[in-house]
Amino acid sequence: MPTITYHHSDGSVDEIDVVPGTSVMRGAVAGGISGIVGECGGQAICATCHVYVRPEYLPALPPPSDDEEEMLEETAAPRDPERSRLGCQLKTGPRLERIVVDVPEEQ
Numbered sequence: 105m106p107t108i109t110y111h112h113s114d115g116s117v118d119e120i121d122v123v124p125g126t127s128v129m130r131g132a133v134a135g136g137i138s139g140i141v142g143e144c145g146g147q148a149i150c151a152t153c154h155v156y157v158r159p160e161y162l163p164a165l166p167p168p169s170d171d172e173e174e175m176l177e178e179t180a181a182p183r184d185p186e187r188s189r190l191g192c193q194l195k196t197g198p199r200l201e202r203i204v205v206d207v208p209e210e211q
């Protein structure tokens with residue numbers, strides 16, 4: 105079962121197990137994890153699911169689509185050119201059994 109770990113700016117950490125196919129955003133919303141809003145429900149049109157992916161997990165991710173790139177220019181917290189992604193576009197599965205992200209201070 106895939107695992108998603110969320111590190112918060114206050115130092116707290118949430119770790120949840122999810123069914124394969126669950127996105128980083130859906131896992132947070134369903135798991136009651138604060139700091140990820142997911143206002144548009146995963147349509148890549150709100151940027152309230154912005155996360156910073158820990159570098160060791162970046163190679164397992166597909167590159168951002170043009171739509172995701174566009175929304176990453178609209179994040180409330182500063183964009184990190186290497187690590188910023190939309191959590192709704194990061195889906196767990198066989199190629200992504202584990203992912204660790206830092207949750208921005210604001211969305």
Ligand code: FES
Nearest residue numbers: 146148150151192
């Ligand atoms: S949930 Fe809206 S962009 Fe990800």
